[in-house]
Amino acid sequence: MNMPPSIRAMCQDCGAPVMDHAQGCPDCGSPRIVTHPELATLTIAHVDCDAFYAAVEIRDNPALADGPVIVGGSVRGVVTSACYKARAFGVRSAMPMGRARALCPDAVIVKPDGRKYAKAGKQVRGLMEQTTPAVEPVSIDEAFLDLSGTQRAHNATPAQTLARLAARIADQVGITVSVGLSYNKSLAKIASDFNKPKGFVVIGRDDAQDFLNPKPVRIIWGVGPAQERRLHAAGLRTVGDIAARSPEDMRELFGGMGTKLAHLARGEDNRQVNTARHQAKSASSSTTFGSDHADFETLKSLLWGQCETLARRLKRADLGGRSITLILKSSNFKVQTRSKTIPDPTQLAEVIFQAVLPKLLEAADGTKFRLIGVRVSDMVPGDDCDPPTPFDPSAARRAQIERTMDDVRAKLGTRAISKGLNLPGRTPYSDAELE
């Protein structure tokens, strides 16, 4: 059932070629038909799970399916994911939980369960990798796929293969995805986002400019609220406004970013789908408190909790780092970071903690904080971390204590053993621990 290039329509649900799309799919009867003149020739796709965390929660508890669902932090925290019903009320990711509750009081709030999402994300990734070797993960629930050259293997055009991939993900993982298909990454990403959920949007070479022109500048890759304000200030509101300017003009106005924007606004993007495994650049753990804290001792014990969580993640990923950063957010939402580079890269909570503790002492000047966190960057493989220190028995002993605690936890659970440092002022559940 290879689709000759002349055929411009297929069933979104089974990939079957369709001649007359008014009739629906002749194979499965689905009314959802994708039509595009270049449908048979485009190969770059962006596949994005729809409201991923919320979708996984609804999958596991069908009772949730009827009402709005918000996945997010416990006491204060923020929205990590909201189902489309909740989004209809204006709830968005990263919105403070209080605001989300006010907008959508009927929503069922679910605490995030990172392990569950990681498992589902891995399954999705696996199905993608069975489809094409050229998968570039963007995050746990989205990736770019390059399907050039897969036609023979699948005996189907990239568009058909993607339709089948979406169907397999729905079938085997139990969640839906949106697909964007185009001739480069930037357009594929815009396309996948355009008709969520369960979208399948195609942007071809001939219609790209017409498609982009009326869209707000915000849809371009790299344009956030700040860049948007700058563009608006320059009188650029739509992508077409930018495309009308020459790259040189844009460069003059916005520097290197301006040149990039000018190209993207013209539908030009020559970045490859990069399959090289991403080596994590940093790892962090942070927690937002139920109420603000200014007291050093309290902050210190909260910091220790974050160091432990971070160390646990680093050990699991077999990574470590040499640059340690303390992250604090004050009650007026000002974020401050203080970094320290240590001589030997580490993945030990104790070493991370000792590196940032003096930074906390400097920062804890009575300011009230709502969040504390710690980040490790300048990453190296786990083997290069914490080289043995036989000539410094006291340091060696501290490292040994932590490794022994890890062993106990591996056997008896995370809460089986902890340092006395955790006890005062400890919140029972931090956001990070629920990862």
Added chain:
Amino acid sequence: MKFEIERASLLKSLSHVQSVVERRNTIPILSNVLIEAAGGKVAMTATDLDMSIVESVAADVGQDGATTTPAQTLYDIVRKLPDGSQIELAEEADGRLLVRAGRSQFHLPCLDRQDFPITDEGDLPSRFDIDAPALRRLIQKTRFAVSTEETRYYLNGIYLHTAEVDGVAVLRAVATDGHRLAQVDMPLPDGAAGIPGVIVPRKVVNELFRLIEDLDGPIAVSLSDDKIRVEFGETVLSSKLIDGTFPDYQRVIPEGNDKVLSVTAKDLIEAIDRVATVSTEKSRAVKIAVEKAKAVLSANSAENASATEELSVEYDAESLEVGFNSKYLIDILNECEGENAQFWLADAVSPTIVRDGDDEGALYVLMPMRV
């Protein structure tokens, strides 16, 4: 205060004291040098509150007195004045310091000498003399191993103490950063028996080394549990010591290492430097595979580069592969005076001893890396 002095002697003394001054200071007077003129001599003092250096120099003192002025500025001025100039320094009516040489004239701000912190060292009960070259050797061969990690403050200096080797008392300097260790012994100087074991801070060690670089004569060292004073010529350096317990390093120096590898230090340094060019930047690991009379160095990177080099060595034990941090290895080999360095190996994971073929009193211990 008013005196005249030759540029060369002022420059030398200023250069000795000014390096104690921290570049960025929150306490203004710590940026200043204290200048005291009395009885045909001028004494200059600089301090960072932990350490201070005082140096006296002969001058033509017209009027006794004392003041403080920015050390770095005064040093820069004197440095830029022509060689052979005669420099006049005098307190002015407006409280500034006049510096005049030939046709140049400078007015520097002063702060009251009463505010300059002079630490009272109190009584330093232990005192011994040591020759400058001997002290240089102790410092030179150990200071590279001093830890810079502030959390291990007790390793941020050289541990100076007495020990016994085969029933003979020695003065010993030890430094370690936890991964490598340097230990250098010398015959116990007269009067050094019974001195307390002290940790001399890194900054003091480095300043001292600079001050005695060209010296030959004896140096007087006075110690208490928490202070050190070093005197030579017209210079006195005094400092607090690190208040901590140096780890019991002797327990981890291996005794049973029996596989001995002898190699020309210079050749090995060059070979390591060559192969380490490709090694992963962050680990700088180099592997040494030794077999009879031969050692093969190798290194590789995560990006698939690799390098090997073969070296003739003296080795007669069973074959062995062991990895080291190339920087640590070169640091040690750089301190080997003689042609030959000896590696005393046990296996791929235990500490390795390195000895200097020409200096029996020096011993280095290095932890292998997993490679």
